[in-house]
Amino acid sequence: MGTERNVDLAMVASLWRRPVPDDDKYSRGVVGVVAGSDAYPGAAVLCVSGAARAGAGMVRYVGPRRAQDLVLAARPETVVHADSDAIDRLPRASAWTMGSGVADQPGQDAVIGAVLDSGAPCVVDAGALQDLARARQAGYRATPPDRVLMTPHEGELIRALAAIGHDVTRADLQADREGHARLLAETTRATVLLKGSQTVVVAPGGQTRTLPMATPWLATAGSGDVLAGIAGALLASGLDAADAGVCAAWVHARAAALASGDDPERPDGSGGPVTALDVAVAIPRAVRLLKSA
């Protein structure tokens, strides 16, 4: 169906939006983040940090009190909202990142539902993937396909496909990663970024774009939450879902290589370990590399 394209620095540099003198924090993009929970409060910090470090004009965080406090301790510029307030009146945001570390929080689920009703651009990760897949397969698609980015890892892709009636084993998926990402993209009419050592981004009815191999040190808890935050900032800056996914995955992998000291062109694990927050901290250095293209 779609055509194939490999992602390189020149492609990302041409897409990345840089601020101009007329910009203000709103025009640069406000990201709403619905992530973290009492079970996984750290995901809130990681997701917000990814969005802030990737250049969002403002990040709004919606979630439980403990996660709000942790977010503010790590990123005091964040504007925080309680679920109950956000349900009454959805905070204004240019795009949303939702689902990382969300588990059994009915208030957050209601906010996610309200965002989906609003038709706003969104990145959908982890705990929000299955419900979104079911809803979009059933024809409930307030947000257009080129403004929804689903970001599953392999386990989440298998569960999202199961939620819409496709029984797929891990072996099936690994034999054809792009084909299964495309199955989810075409069935749900949403853009899919399948994470892994070689991330692919599949747009429904369109191209598949394949990222270079990332440093294996990136396989560390919470790094996917940082990626979801970066992608949210890029959607909020005005990129469509496929371009936001490609740029987010490229900068995320480069940031990991820089933080690790691994070879960015041929990452082979020769650098040192990184944590998810190290990756977020290195994002501005990765963005600076784009100006050399």
Ligand SMILES: NC(=O)C1=CN([C@@H]2O[C@H](COP(=O)(O)OP(=O)(O)OC[C@H]3O[C@@H](n4cnc5c(N)ncnc54)[C@H](OP(=O)(O)O)[C@@H]3O)[C@@H](O)[C@H]2O)[C@@H](O)CC1
């Ligand atoms: N500090 C925090 O707050 C953090 C919060 N986090 C949040 O935690 C939530 C749970 O996320 P999670 O990914 O850890 O677990 P879950 O979704 O239950 O899937 C695990 C099962 O899926 C399978 N599997 C197959 N392929 C796989 C792959 N490539 N990577 C991983 N798993 C793969 C595998 O099953 P198996 O194939 O072995 O049977 C495995 O047992 C989520 O909301 C996330 O955002 C995390 O980011 C960590 C830091």
Ligand SMILES: Nc1ncnc2c1ncn2[C@@H]1O[C@H](COP(=O)(O)OP(=O)(O)O)[C@@H](O)[C@H]1O
């Ligand atoms: N072997 C690997 N080599 C390079 N990058 C990897 C590898 N495995 C996973 N990744 C990357 O690490 C991140 C892990 O995200 P995810 O699986 O969602 O973890 P978490 O839920 O803990 O944040 C993704 O960006 C993925 O592309």
